[in-house]
Amino acid sequence: MSGPVASVGDVAHNDTFARRVRLDRLYRNGSGGLLVVPLDHPVSGGPNLHSGRHGSLDRLVGELAGNGADAVVLHKGALRHVQPRWFRDLSLIVHCSAGTGLSDPDDKVLVCGVEEALRLGADAISVHVNAGAATEPRQLADLGAVAAACQDWGVPLLAMVYARGPGITDGRAPRLVAHAATIAAELGADLVKTVLPRAGADLEALMAGCPIPVLAAGGDAADGAATLGHLAEAMRAGAGGIAAGRLVFTNPDPAAVLRRLAALVHDRAPVHSR
Template structure:
C-alpha cells in the first residue's frame, strides 16, 4: 500500500503528503508499504520526517518498507545526478527503508556508486514512457550497476503487449540476457 501522495494539479506536485498508515495497511492485508520522498523539494524535511515515522511503525509491526527516493525540486538541475541519487538512496536506508527505488544514473559505473553506497537493496524506476530499446537498455545498465531489480510502471502496464514486455524485462533481470535477446522475446 502506498502511504504518500500528491497530484500534478496541486501547487507543488513534488510535495508528497502522508495519506495512509501502516496500521491501515495491515488491516487491508498489505504485504508491504511504500513512501515517496523528493530530495531537494521545498517540503523535503516534512517528507523525511514522515518517512522516519513510518519506518519506526514498520519496524514495530515487521512490515517491509519501500522508499521511493527521487532528487526533485526547484534547485535540482539533473534528477539522475549520481551524487544526488547516492544521497537519496543512502538517506532512505539510514531512516529505515528495507528497499530503495530510485532513478537510473545513466550508466552502470555511476549506478554502481549508488548501489555500493546503500546498505539495502536498490531497485531502479522505469521513468517516463519511452521506447522498448531505451527501457530495456536502462534495465540492463541498472542490473550491471548492481540493482537488486526493477520497479517499472508505465513502461510495462501501458505497453501494447504488457505480458511480453514483462517477460523480456525479466529475462534481463533474472537470466542476465542482453537487450537484443530481450527484444527477440518482445518482438518474436
C-alpha cells in the same frame, strides 16, 4: 547474490519473524531480485491512466500476476477494484503517499497508515520522498515515522526517493542519486526505488555504496528500447531489481514487456531476451 533474505535482512539489527515472512513473500521467485510494478499513478496523473488502456485495473493486475511480476504497488482505494486471487502469486505493496501535482508537483503527504495497510493485506509498505522539494522536511519526517511503524509491525518498507525540487536541475546526477538512496537507507527503509544516472556513470559504485537493495526506476516509456538497455545495465551493475510502472502499463502488450523485464531481473538475461 546469496539469497533474498540475506540481501536485505543482514543489514537489519532487529529483524523479526513477521518481517522475514513478508520478505520471503516478496522474494518468492528465489532469484534474489525483485520486479515491482507501481500502479499508484492515477492520483498524480489523472483517472484511467492505466486501466483505461487495458479494460480495467483488475484485468491489468491479472496480467502482471501471470507474467513475472513479484509485486504491485497500489493505493488503498484501488484494492476495492482488484480480485484477491491475483495475490496468490503476487505480493501487495500498499502505497502510503500521495500528491496530485495540481498545486506543488513535488509535494507528497501520507494518506494511509501501516496498520490500515496491514488490514488491507499488505506484504510491504511504500512511501515517496522528493529530496529538494519545498516540503522536504515534512516528507523526511513522514518517512521516519512510517519506518518506525514498519519496524514495530515487522513490515518491509520500500522508499521511493528522488532528487526533485525547485533547485534540482538534474535529478539523475550521480551525486544526487547516491544521496537519494542514502536517505532511504539511513531513515530505515529496506528497499529503495530511484532513478539511476545516465549511461557512463559508475553504477557499480553507486550500488555498492548503498547498504540496501536499489530498485532501478523504469523511467521513460517513450523510448522503450533505450530504457530496457539502461535497466539491463543497472542489473549488470548490481541493482537489486527493477520497479517499472509506465514502461509496462503504457505498452499495448504489458505482458510481453513484463516478461522481458522478468528475464532481466530473475534470470539476469541480456536485454534482447524474450
